[in-house]
Each structure stands twice: as structure tokens, then as C-alpha cells.
Amino acid sequence: MAHSRVHKDRGELRIHENLDELGTDLAEYIAELSEASVKERGVFAIAVSGGSLIGLMGKLCETPYNKTVDWAKWYIFWADERVVGKAHADSNYKLVKDGFLSKVPVVPSHVNSINDSVSAEEAADIYEFHIRQLVKTRTINVSDNSDCPKFDLILLEMGPDGHVASLFPNHPMLDEKAEWVAFITDSPKPPPERITFTLPVINSASNVAVVVTGESKAEAVHLAIDDVGPDYLSLPARLVQPTKGKLVWFLDKPAASKLDGSQFSE
Numbered sequence: 001m002a003h004s005r006v007h008k009d010r011g012e013l014r015i016h017e018n019l020d021e022l023g024t025d026l027a028e029y030i031a032e033l034s035e036a037s038v039k040e041r042g043v044f045a046i047a048v049s050g051g052s053l054i055g056l057m058g059k060l061c062e063t064p065y066n067k068t069v070d071w072a073k074w075y076i077f078w079a080d081e082r083v084v085g086k087a088h089a090d091s092n093y094k095l096v097k098d099g100f101l102s103k104v105p106v107v108p109s110h111v112n113s114i115n116d117s118v119s120a121e122e123a124a125d126i127y128e129f130h131i132r133q134l135v136k137t138r139t140i141n142v143s144d145n146s147d148c149p150k151f152d153l154i155l156l157e158m159g160p161d162g163h164v165a166s167l168f169p170n171h172p173m174l175d176e177k178a179e180w181v182a183f184i185t186d187s188p189k190p191p192p193e194r195i196t197f198t199l200p201v202i203n204s205a206s207n208v209a210v211v212v213t214g215e216s217k218a219e220a221v222h223l224a225i226d227d228v229g230p231d232y233l234s235l236p237a238r239l240v241q242p243t244k245g246k247l248v249w250f251l252d253k254p255a256a257s258k259l260d261g262s263q264f265s266e
């Protein structure tokens with residue numbers, strides 16, 4: 001059984017015994033949000049990232065979800081992407097296609113991947129323009145207090161350095177307020193060229209889930225969630241603070257191993 005607790009201002013924490021349990025809980029969570037969103041808006045706009053997240057979403061491709069989820073209503077996006085060809089081993093599109101989209105009947109025209117034949121700057125501009133069109137038609141909802149897109153769900157991972165999407169510690173992109181999709185050419189983690197949702201977009205979502213597994217991220221989890229003082233307020237994962245939406249952390253025990261326990265309520 002997952003141990004779930006609510007932090008006073010860092011959202012809900014779900015700590016799982018193992019990856020199998022985490023995968024089961026994550027599939028259930030996504031399926032429930034999909035159902036609620038389709039009921040309310042007729043569509044489900046979900047953005048994913050790369051890394052082990054896609055493997056952890058595997059149970060969604062199995063019984064019962066492969067039959068019960070309303071896949072025709074899904075619109076899928078990337079919270080960040082590496083600027084490489086779609087067939088390249090580093091491509092998040094390829095990761096999602098091979099590990100997920102090839103196993104469930106998402107409508108091909110609802111798969112919103114970046115243009116891989118242009119520069120990082122152009123790819124970011126084109127992606128943002130595309131998202132703007134979908135906000136106009138409300139395929140993607142709009143934020144109540146800005147013109148930002150309000151994705152039904154943004155799924156993020158966190159690296160051992162506390163980065164989320166392609167927003168890295170101390171990078172100027174953390175201060176970006178105007179753009180929805182930004183490009184970087186100096187990612188500290190290869191490949192260097194990437195596009196990424198900016199914090200205003202992430203924090204406008206209805207739901208944000210951060211999936212973190214493994215002991216290598218335990219310190220960053222502690223710094224992103226616990227009350228550690230002003231030095232870490234600009235850690236990218238700490239800047240994930242949905243304005244009106246709900247934040248949920250999916251952790252395994254090793255990733256949660258350095259969390260303080262004292263300030264949590266059951």
C-alpha cells in the first residue's frame with residue numbers, strides 16, 4: 001500500500017514500497033484524471049516528459065485501462081523535448097512512441113510532437129504557436145487568471161540536480177515569464193539543445209505530478225519538498241507550485257529516504 005500524506009504547501013506525497021506499486025498507482029491516477037476531464041471538457045490534454053516515467057506508465061497499456069480509458073479523447077504533448085530527429089535514441093517522442101503510443105489507440109492527429117527538422121528556437125516557436133491554436137479552440141483549457149494554457153495533467157520527472165522538464169538549476173530560463181515554450185542550447189545534461197515548457201505553463205496546469213524514483217534523487221527530493229531555508233527556493237523542482245492546480249509527488253522509498261517526517265499530516 002502506498003503511504004500518502006499531504007505537505008502543508010508542497011502538495012500530496014505518495015510514497016510507494018516499490019516500482020510495481022508506484023506504476024499501479026500512477027496508472028490509476030492518470031486514468032481517473034482522464035475520465036474526469038473527458039466528462040467535464042470532452043477531451044484530456046496531457047503533457048509528458050522523458051526518462052523512466054514512460055516505463056512507469058506501462059500499466060495504462062494493460063487491462064483494464066487499455067479498454068476503459070477513452071483514448072480517442074486524449075491529446076498528448078511533451079513538457080520537454082530534446083532537439084534531435086524523431087528516430088534518434090535521445091528523442092522523447094521516440095521514447096513515448098515506442099513505450100506507450102504504439103500500445104494504445106491515441107489518434108495520430110492528437111499526438112503533438114515538435115518539428116524535428118528546424119532549429120531549437122524555431123521548434124519552440126512553432127510548438128508554442130500550435131499550443132496557442134489549441135487553447136483558442138479549448139482543446140487545451142485556459143488558465144483562469146492569465147492567458148496561459150491549463151493542461152489537464154503535466155507529468156514531470158526530476159533529475160538528481162533538481163531539474164524538471166528541461167529547466168535546470170541556476171538557468172536563466174527559470175525566470176522566463178512571457179514565453180510558454182522556451183529553447184535552450186546549453187543543457188548541462190546532453191543533448192544540449194532542448195525545448196521546454198516554462199514555469200508559468202507548468203504552474204497553470206490543473207494537475208501536476210512529479211514522478212521520482214531511486215536513491216540518487218533523495219537529496220533533491222528533500223531540498224524540493226522539506227523546509228530547508230532560502231538557499232534552495234530556486235531549485236527548479238521547488239518552483240513547481242501550481243497556482244490553482246493540484247500537485248502530487250509519486251515517490252519510491254529510496255527517493256523519499258531523506259525526507260523529513262515531522263511536518264506532515266496523514
Ligand SMILES: O=C(O)[C@H](O)[C@@H](O)[C@H](O)[C@H](O)COP(=O)(O)O
Pocket residue numbers: 049050051052053157158159160163164165166189190213214
Ligand atoms: O532531461 C533529461 O535528459 C531527462 O529526461 C531527465 O529529465 C530525466 O527524466 C531525469 O533525470 C530522471 O531520469 P530517470 O527517471 O530516468 O532516472
